[in-house]
Amino acid sequence: MLFDSHTHINDEAFDTDFSEVLHRAEAAGVRQMIVVGVDRSTIERVFPIIDQHQHIYGAIGWNPEDAVDMTEDDFRFIKQNLSHPGIVALGEIGLDYHWDKSPYSVQHTVFRRQIQLAKEAGLPLVVHNREATEDMFRILKEEHAETVGGVMHCYSDDWMWAQRFIELNFYISFGGPVTFKNAALQRETVVQVPLDRLIIETDCPFLSPHPFRGKRNEPARVRLVAEKIAELKGLSFEEVAQATTENAQRCFHIHEHG
Template sequence: MLFDTHVHLNADQFFEDREETIQRAFDAGVNYMVVVGFDRQTIPLAIEIAEQHDTIYAAVGWHPVDAVDMTDEDLDWIEELSGHPKVVAIGEMGLDYHWDKSPRDVQKDVFRKQIALAKKVNMPIIIHNREATEDIMELLQEEKASEIGGIMHCYNDSAEYVQRFLDMNFYISLGGPVTFKNATLPKDVAVEVPLDRLLVETDAPFLAPHPNRGKRNEPAYVKLVAEKIAELREMPFGELSDVTTKNALEFFNIEKKS
C-alpha cells in the first residue's frame, strides 16, 4: 500500500487520460493520493477529482510563483474551501526564488497570510521551497507554523536542515529526484530522516523518477520512489510502503479505508 502525498492530476498533461492514469496508480498499489491545487484554475479541479474517488483527497493553496496574482477574495475562497470534507491541507505555499514573476516581498506576504489562514482553520500546510530555505525557515518560525505542522514537499535540501524542520513539526517528503543517479542530497536525506517523519510523492506530471526521467510523471511511479528509498535504507520495500502510508494517513487525519 502506497500514498502519493503530492500529485497534480489536475494538470493539463492529464486532460486526455486522467481516469486511466488514476487506475494505473491503483493497480500499482497506490491506494491514496492528495491532488494539490495552487491557483484559480487548479483548485476547483483538485476538489472535483477528490469528490469522484473515495481515497483521493485535495489540498488547496496558492503557489509562490503566482503570489502576485492572489487577491484577498482568493484567500477568503481558500478559507471557505478548507471546510470541504475532502480537503486535508492548505498548500502548496512557500517561496520560489528561481522564477521572478512574483517579487520576493509579495511572495513572503502571501506565504504569511496562508500560514495564518491554516492556523485559523487548524489544518497542516504543504511547503514549496525553491532556492529559499533560510527565508522559508525564518517565516515558519516567525509565524509559529509548528502549531499546525506541515510537509516539506519534494525535499531537495541538504540533510543538515532536516532536524530543524523536524523540530518545527514538519514531515519530509521525497520524490523522483531521490532516484536520479547524480542527486546526492535527496539520497542523503532518505537515510537521515526518521522513519516516522518520512513521506513519498511524485509531484506528477513533473520530476519523473528513473528510469522514466524526462517523461511525464504519474502517481503509479511513486512505487519507484519508495523502492529506491527502501534500497537506500536497507529495509524491505513493504515495510517502507506501510510506514510512509501510515505517516500520511496520520498527517492528513484520514481514516484508513480497506
C-alpha cells in the same frame, strides 16, 4: 499500500487518459493520494476529483511563483473552500526564489497569510521551498507553523535543515529526484531522515523517476520512489510503503476506512 502525498492529476496533462492513470496507480498499490491546487483554475479542478473518488484528498493554496497575482477574492475563495470535507491540507504554499515573477516581499506576505489561515482551519501545510531555505525556516518559526505542522514537499536541502524542519513538526517528502544519478544530496538526506518522518510523492506530471526521467510522471510511479528509498535505507519495500503511508495519514489526519 502506497500513499502519493503530492499529485497534480488535475493538470491538463491527464485530460485524455485520467481513468487509465488511476487504474495504473491502483495496480501499482497506490491506494490513497492528494491532489494539489495552486491557483484559481487548478484549485477549481480539485473538487470534482475529490468528490468522485473517496481515496483522493485535496490540498489547496496559492503557489509562491504567482504570489503577485493573488487577489483578496482568491484569498477568500481558498478560505471558504478549506471547510470542504475532502480538503486535508493548505498548500502548496511557500517561497520560490528561482523565478523572478513575484517579489520576495509579496511572497512573504502571501505565505504568512496562508499559514495563519491554515492555523485558523486547523489544517497542516504543504510547503514548497526553492532556493529560499533560511527565509522559509524563519517565517515558519515566526508564524508558529509547528502548531499545525505539515510536509516539506519535494525536499532538496541537506540533513541539517531537515532536522530543523522536523523539529518544527514537519515531515520530509521525497519524489522522483531521489532516483536520479546526479541527486547525491537527496540520497544522503533520505538515508538520515527517520522512517517515522518520511513521506513519498510523485509531484506528477513533473519529476518522473528514473528510468522515465523527462517523461510525464503519474501516481503509479511513486512505487519507484519507495523502492529506491528502501534500497538506500536497507529496508524492505513493505516497510517503507507501510511507514510512509501511515506517516501521510497521520500528517493529514486521514483515518483509513476499509
